[in-house]
Amino acid sequence: MHERLLEMQPRPFLSIEEHDEHIVSSWNSAVRDEDIVYHLGDFGFALLRNADRIREIFGRLRGRKYLVIGNHDVDKRGNLHPILAALDWAARPEHALRTRDGGRDVYLSHYAARTWPSQHHGAVHFYGHSHGRLPSHGLSRDVGVDVEDVGFTPRTFAELTAKMELPDVR
Template sequence: MTFVKKFYLSDTHIGHERMLSMQPRPFSTIKEHDEYTIEAWNSVVADGDIVYHLGDFAFNLSRDADRIRGIFGRLKGRKYLIIGNHDVDKKGCLHPTLASLDWDARPEYALRVKDGGVDVWLSHFAARLWPSQHYGAVHFYGHSHGKLPGVGRSRDVGVDMPDVFFQPRTFDELTAAMDIK
């Protein structure tokens, strides 16, 4: 019997060349960055697994639409998108390139899921309060690129976090330092 795993990560920024110097990310080219991201993802995710991507999947969405579609197709798993600030067009709508991808469900601005019997609130942006927080819910977010520490049972799941480093992580991995019991 095969078990489905759930994974979480944020801020892959596929094709976003400026990310190499802004963070900085340890790659000499955006192609190297993107290929490493694909390899890291596929090294842990199986075809039937679930991956919640918490925003900022790609950049240059109009100019590099075919390349982004190609990379998306190479990534294993059933993919869900929580919409980030770089995932929308100038009017604030989900960019058509991302809307055309084969997400497992319609992309959302936030999503509440269960993992290991625990409520998990997913959003691109960090919240200081989230649904069921006072009943033990966990909050995963991105956007801050490791510069905004979590509060209580919240944490950044961005690829630039040292314990994530471009690889989707499981709930247990991401909450290992939290008192979940």
């Protein structure tokens, strides 16, 4: 990450190094090697100028990691940054993903969407990008690391949907 982040978004860290180490520690306390983790974008931001640091951080994070591409993950032409493209993701990074968890469809994107696939059939939509400034709506919510109930730690589907009124999808 970069120092300016600590100025733009109130975060309880004295330095960006402390911030990054806290995130790595929190991640690894919640994630086992066999767990699947979806990162909803902006994985390295300013670290993209430091390939060794981003590779080192990525290598320390447990789990099978998937990247949903964010606005800070691409170059000026919109192409995935080569440093990120070269990391050992579980699959090719995409701009959006669909998966299933908790017995229902889940649509993952960096950006919030007003509508999403299977929305009217109980699908949940998780997004990042807005740093908690965009309120949840129905089955759509911000799951960025800096959202209060996420607390800089990867969360499970059950934790992220605990306050949602999930319709029966049987």
